[in-house]
Amino acid sequence: MQVTISEASKLLKDKKISSVELVKEYLERISAAEPKLQALVTVTRDQALEQAKKADEAIAAGKAGPLTGVPIVIKDNMCTRGIRTTCSSKILENFVPPYDATVVEKLNAERMVMVGKSNLDEFAMGSSTENSAFFPTRNPWDVSRVPGGSSGGSAVSVAAGEAVCALGSDTGGSIRQPAGFCSMVGMKPTYGRVSRYGLVAFASSLDQIGPLTQDVTDCALLMNAIAGHDKRDSTSVPEPVPDYTQSLKSDLKGLRLGVPKEYYVEGMQSGVASAIQNALKKLEELGASVEETSLPHTPYALAVYYIIAPSEASANLARYDGVKYGYSYEGDSMWDSMEKTRENGFGPEVKRRIMLGTYALSAGYYDAWYLKAQKVRTLIRQEFDAAFEKYDALITPTSPTVPFKIGEKMDDPLAMYLSDICTLPVNIAGVPGISVPAGFSDGLPVGMQIIGKPFGEETMLHIAYAYEQATEWHKQRAEF
């Protein structure tokens, strides 16, 4: 059984199946699929069955919402009270949070059922889920390939039918790129749209939580539940939350779409380029006007991102000192303990970024690197603002390539960083982006990215939904 949220919800309401039965089916699927895919760090079997029982009581009492009783997976960098939250890092391997993230509270209030915590690149730093300190996750479309990252475990759990939907986090593409690599729908909302309280911080000016789902309707349903202001996250914005399902319309008449040419980078695979060309034709057939445009500062986005994100990370990760929680090495002195805790507790990519960020923030280099990157960030944002005066949304590939082989880019940080080239600018500007399935190249998924105005999630969902209704890509299932 592999159902969407709306299908599951209908089955539950019509009493065709109970939440306990549904959750048991998904737990069985997890047992069957995990040895091959390794998408989950923790399976929360007992809690899930307990939550499902309560969901069934709510359904029987006529108190069910659209998400009640539906199994979900949460990326393991969001705090879950009493359930360990590892960030796929040795340093947090045994960390059990004393509180729930706001998004987890919100899903609990809807009586969703969490069946597991998903694998990620350590501290969400990576594009392949190979940087997990525990194990790499495999792509169900080809198990010799990566699922993308850092929310690879979340994308795979949904693609493989281990859960109906998932939450991920996206700092430079970490929801959209794995969604593209696994033929799922993945949205990074506008910065400030979803509370980050309880999301373990990586790069605080870029991080955002969002849904990974099988279709656009499910994305809208999850957004309805998680969006909104939270006084515990002072970067969350007090804007009203619309009913996102109201934006799901199948006609694109009057919508103006821009295609920024700089996103069609050197090294883009021809199979990706032609899938996107076909998608653009389809969008035109649906009534949208499609026009090439230019965002000339795009080539600087990679450098801006890999200075700002590691700088913020180096500050955020200073808290892991082995004193209050997490892995701790007992050395000869306080400094010795701290340095060896961090040496043993962090993996190579995390150390690389801490070092890069510390360098960019250090005396003598701050102006030339960090401040410079922040200024170019302003130019990138201004360019998006100008483009959105002419266009309702921008269309790009989600990634320049299809999923690559496990191990292929592990020794070349720059090559790995380039796989996020189309998604990074969106976080830098703080605007929303969504990846939707846009076809296959030699049997491997291609994602199309739709970039929206700040708080333009409804327009993005509208375009995504119209495209989805006119295509069959989202109905194809991975066999593994």
Added chain:
Amino acid sequence: MRVSREEVLHIARLARVALTEDEITRLSEQLSNLLENFEILQQVNTDGIPPTAQSVALESVMRDDEVTPSFPQEDILANAPRRDEDCFRVKPVLE
């Protein structure tokens, strides 16, 4: 842009992370290579452009000064690697 062995050691000390010999060599190469690629930023004219720290227009968000319960002490100490009664235990800071 070359990041020397000495600079790697200096940065590692600032970041309080011990490194093995292999890591020092590899990081020196990798950081040099990355920064060399990031030098293209210096080509961008940013005269008169203000820096962006974050992308929403919120500034100095204040909250009401309300008394709310804190976490129970035991919940917080439950994750302590080493504790001594109600305290986190660490090595001496001043020797």
